[in-house]
Amino acid sequence: MKVPAKVKIHMWRVANNYLPTRSNLRVRRLEVDDNCPICQHSEEKIDHLLRDCMFSTQLFAAFSINLQNYPVDGRWLEWLASWFTTLNVKQKVLSMISYWAIWYMRNRIVHENATASIPEACAFVAAKLREFEENEPDQTLPSVTSKVKWEAPTEGVVKVNFDAAYDQASKVSFSAVVCRDNEGFILAAGIVQHQNVADAFTAEAWACLQAVRMASEVGFINIIVEGDSLTVLKKVRSHFLDNSIISPIIHDIKEAAKTIASISFGFVKREGNLVAHLLAREGRQVQCPQFWIEEAPQSIMEAAEKERPQSPY
Numbered sequence: 001m002k003v004p005a006k007v008k009i010h011m012w013r014v015a016n017n018y019l020p021t022r023s024n025l026r027v028r029r030l031e032v033d034d035n036c037p038i039c040q041h042s043e044e045k046i047d048h049l050l051r052d053c054m055f056s057t058q059l060f061a062a063f064s065i066n067l068q069n070y071p072v073d074g075r076w077l078e079w080l081a082s083w084f085t086t087l088n089v090k091q092k093v094l095s096m097i098s099y100w101a102i103w104y105m106r107n108r109i110v111h112e113n114a115t116a117s118i119p120e121a122c123a124f125v126a127a128k129l130r131e132f133e134e135n136e137p138d139q140t141l142p143s144v145t146s147k148v149k150w151e152a153p154t155e156g157v158v159k160v161n162f163d164a165a166y167d168q169a170s171k172v173s174f175s176a177v178v179c180r181d182n183e184g185f186i187l188a189a190g191i192v193q194h195q196n197v198a199d200a201f202t203a204e205a206w207a208c209l210q211a212v213r214m215a216s217e218v219g220f221i222n223i224i225v226e227g228d229s230l231t232v233l234k235k236v237r238s239h240f241l242d243n244s245i246i247s248p249i250i251h252d253i254k255e256a257a258k259t260i261a262s263i264s265f266g267f268v269k270r271e272g273n274l275v276a277h278l279l280a281r282e283g284r285q286v287q288c289p290q291f292w293i294e295e296a297p298q299s300i301m302e303a304a305e306k307e308r309p310q311s312p313y
């Protein structure tokens with residue numbers, strides 16, 4: 001799970017019922033009142049606090065996560081493990097952060113006389129999730145320093161590189177897309193022109209969208225979309241819609257990606273994205289839009305040839 005260590009440690013305490021709930025404290029004779037500090041309606045056992053309490057029920061409902069609330073009978077960990085298998089990755093992360101949030105809120109109620117607020121808890125979880133995603137070192141994206149050359153995909157996978165060229169004065173951008181196979185041969189390429197593009201950042205987002213659309217239209221079913229715009233790629237991979245000016249384009253990229261059976265997004269340093277970069281610059285010279293199947297302009301063919309795994313260069 002891509003969550004910080006503190007959330008994992010909290011989850012470990014939750015799973016093993018090591019949280020100092022009132023019920024646990026009373027067992028150790030450290031507390032007399034074992035009433036749930038949030039709802040005051042039930043003993044504050046782990047399953048009540050994190051599952052059955054009105055507060056937790058509403059919080060999970062807000063994230064559309066189904067709780068299987070059959071009786072725990074002291075086998076909390078068993079229930080937790082079984083419930084977790086019903087969740088997808090995003091729901092697992094949300095649940096772990098929610099557990100963390102519930103405990104945080106619960107402590108504020110106990111120690112600071114705060115009141116329980118579902119909107120506040122939801123905002124807390126959403127903000128934490130966003131914070132974790134932004135600070136995440138992106139283990140799945142190759143690290144910035146490790147890769148400076150274009151690398152061919154494995155057999156059966158098509159690598160789709162995209163890049164944009166942007167002209168500030170005319171507000172015109174060119175999206176270039178180059179699709180290559182495991183031997184580095186160009187399967188398809190294309191250039192599309194966009195008008196009224198606000199900035200270079202937006203131009204990159206358009207190029208990424210073009211890459212996914214083109215791969216889908218040509219009929220590739222197993223692709224890696226690769227570009228040198230880390231910001232765009234991070235937004236495409238994020239679970240959240242951001243509020244930046246490119247969010248509608250990011251939304252379209254995610255929708256277009258659903259039409260492809262297997263698709264992933266990778267970041268490569270500029271040097272590894274050379275062919276797409278050259279093709280984007282070519283945009284000014286060619287009639288746009290233009291598409292090529294199993295070929296590309298001469299200069300692009302030559303640049304791609306140099307990057308082939310078996311290249312004599």
Ligand SMILES: [Zn+2]
Pocket residue numbers: 036037038039040041042048049052053054055
């Ligand atoms: Zn309660």
